[in-house]
Amino acid sequence: xxxxxxxxxxxxxxxxxxxxxxxxxxxxxxxxxxxxxxxxxxxxxxxxxxxxxxxxxxxxxxxxxxxxxxxxxxxxxxxxxxxxxxxxxxxxxxxxxxxxxxxxxxxxxxxxxxxx
Amino acid sequence: xxxxxxxxxxxxxxxxxxxxxxxxxxxxxxxxxxxxxxxxxxxxxxxxxxxxxxxxxxxxxxxxxxxxxxxxxxxxxxxxxxxxxxxxxxxxxxxxxxxxxxxxxxxxxxxxxx
Numbered sequence: 001x002x003x004x005x006x007x008x009x010x011x012x013x014x015x016x017x018x019x020x021x022x023x024x025x026x027x028x029x030x031x032x033x034x035x036x037x038x039x040x041x042x043x044x045x046x047x048x049x050x051x052x053x054x055x056x057x058x059x060x061x062x063x064x065x066x067x068x069x070x071x072x073x074x075x076x077x078x079x080x081x082x083x084x085x086x087x088x089x090x091x092x093x094x095x096x097x098x099x100x101x102x103x104x105x106x107x108x109x110x111x112x113x114x115x116x
Numbered sequence: 117x118x119x120x121x122x123x124x125x126x127x128x129x130x131x132x133x134x135x136x137x138x139x140x141x142x143x144x145x146x147x148x149x150x151x152x153x154x155x156x157x158x159x160x161x162x163x164x165x166x167x168x169x170x171x172x173x174x175x176x177x178x179x180x181x182x183x184x185x186x187x188x189x190x191x192x193x194x195x196x197x198x199x200x201x202x203x204x205x206x207x208x209x210x211x212x213x214x215x216x217x218x219x220x221x222x223x224x225x226x227x228x229x230x
Contacts, residue, residue: 004158006158009156042223043204043223043224044221044223044224045206045208045219045221047218047219050218091158091159100166101147101164101166101172102147102210102217102219103149103161103164103174104159104161104219105161106151106158106159106160107158108156108157108158109156109158
């Protein structure tokens with residue numbers, strides 16, 4: 001069974017600086033998708049970024065980028081120029097490309113604090 | 117745009133009581149999911165449905181039942197609530213087509229069982 005591990009329960013960053021959130025996963029499959037979701041205090045789950053395993057290029061969405069290391073099964077999220085609105089819980093998630101249910105497997109989350 | 121709507125948003129139950137959480141989506145999505153979120157454990161899948169009239173068990177199905185009688189609705193039932201079911205419950209839906217299809221989440225329902 002696939003698992004997703006986020007080893008940092010909480011991280012803190014100064015406003016305008018850069019922070020990296022870690023995620024590792026375990027799978028025997030070669031075709032899959034990885035996601036980062038943001039959950040602000042409102043509880044709404046917001047998709048931040050998505051990576052397809054067969055693409056070597058790291059995904060980027062504005063200030064958010066990932067470092068996808070397939071061999072190491074690592075998928076970290078880098079937030080540049082951190083803003084107060086980035087403060088939230090961040091969840092890493094995995095989805096098998098073979099799973100016809102399309103269900104996501106989530107990590108335990110990392111709470112990001114942004115210091116003004 | 118309503119998207120995914122969960123009802124109720126908050127509920128307090130006594131041990132042994134029953135209740136139903138309703139998830140409604142207006143996007144004509146085929147797939148629907150119920151997750152629970154607990155501190156330090158992320159979101160865990162309870163049950164899911166791949167289409168009207170179908171349901172399947174997820175990672176933590178015990179103590180819950182579900183029904184998908186209408187495509188737009190996915191109901192999560194607790195027949196005899198237990199304190200261990202105190203959690204925040206999230207419903208999500210997904211369209212049928214596309215490998216990279218996105219999950220759309222509701223705003224969550226906080227359930228407390230005393």
